[in-house]
Amino acid sequence: MFLKSRRISPFLIILLGFLAVILAGTFLLMLPLSSQTHQFSSFPDALFTSTSAVCVTGLIVQDTATYWSTFGQAVIIILIQTGGIGVITAAVFVALISGKKIGLYQRNLMQEAMNAPYIGGIVKLTKFILTCTFSIELCGAAIMAPVFIRDFGIKKGLWYSVFHSISAFCNAGFDLMGVREKYSSLTSYVGNPVINLTISGLIIVGGIGFFTWKDIAAHGIHVKRYRLQTKLILIVTSVLILVPTICFYFFEFRDGPVGTRILESLFQAVSPRTAGFNTVPLDKMTDSGQFITIILMLIGGAPGSTAGGMKVTTAAILFITMAACLQKKDNSTCFGRRIEMDALKSAVTVFSIYIIMFCTGAMIISTVEGLPLISCMYETASALDTVGLTLGLTPKLGMVSRTILVLYMYLGRVGIMTLAYAIKPTKAPTPAKFPAEKIMIG
Secondary structure (H helix, E strand, O other), X not given: OOOOXXXXXXXXXXXXXXXXXXXXXXXXXXXXXXXXXXXXXXHHHHHHHHHHHHOOOOOOOOOHHHHEOHHHHHHHHHHHHHHHHOHHXXXXXXXXXXXXXXXXXXXXXXXXXXXXXXXXXXXHHHHHHHHHHHHHHHHHHHHHHHHHHHHHOHHHHHHHHHHHHHHHHOOOXXXXXXXXXXXXXXXXXXXXXXHHHHHHHHHHHHHHOHXXXXXXXXXXXXXXXXXXXXXXXXXXXXXXXXXXXXXXXXXXXXXXXHHHHHHHHHHXXXXXXXXXXXXXXXXXOOHHHHHHHHHHHHHOOOOOOOOOOOOHHXXXXXXXXXXXXXXXXXXXXXXXXXXXXXXXXXXXXXXXXHHHHHXXXXXXXXXXXXXXXXXXXXXXXXXXXXXXXXXXXXXXXXXXXHHHHHHXXXXXXXXXXXXXHHHOOOOOOOOOOOOOOOOOOO
């Protein structure tokens, strides 16, 4: 059976699909086979870990390397891969390899899941995405393998290479470095260019989006032929990497060799864009550095990618509209194209909802746990935008706070607009318009 029901909204199927995978992962992680001690894991710990994996977040309440067995780690990486490419895309992959026919309803569902502009060629696009995904992850693992084999031996080194390549490409942030020090992430490789640059490259490629790949593959270096969305994604992504790197280099990481400082700064500029790895102790950063990281987490990656967040296109549209308003232009334009009003409405809606949820969640956790607000803002942004970076608070939080983070991870991955469309799938009719009246702004 491959998504046969025609009575259920595609958006509701997406929501239920993610929920079903999360619950299946929870059940598997609760089994004695999944833990190092071969004992049943608690439901809250298994649920949190499964949600974090499927929602490619990376927040954990138990160290991945020392608490979960090889079977448990395999379950986690499968959940990450499924959540990274999308539950519907994963279902299509299973259908394709089993030879099942993809009907019109399924194609429509695939279009909604990937936010594709057209339904035509959607199966071919899915095959392209799957081929690129597995190829890039394999290349990433091959590049990192010599380093991990040197440090952990052949068998363990190969496993670490595959695990971290998938985790990085899917912007998940799960790692197995707890064998050296619990919750240490990649701090032991802070000066290693192979690990730093490979992980960063995988994060960036996974975060720019499947449609950006397709555009680049179709037009090569002919940038003028790129769609407006591709141009915006590449420009904003470049700015969000370059500017924070410079800021971190001059104001955060001022000790040590120049090469190490550059790697530290670059990695910490790339990782908050929903990846969740870190090569430096995050609690040692200044409040300014942590605030920049929070902003990067909130923006996130590109639509139709493995990344979460409000998305770079949302930030771009808001900035372009602000510039047009300040110049008293009637329309928001960029690269000779006009931004549609529907896109602006969606951008404002997404931005507003994210900010409200972000602030509300942080204040509740701060009040319940008695912790500093900025620290709670950090954890909340990390969960809502499926990043996975933490100041070390998540494993210490109580049940109420963990429940908020689980809910935020889920909503952050499936998308706020998906939830809204699932609740109200049809557009409200507007047979008549009310008289307009001006309101003073600013």
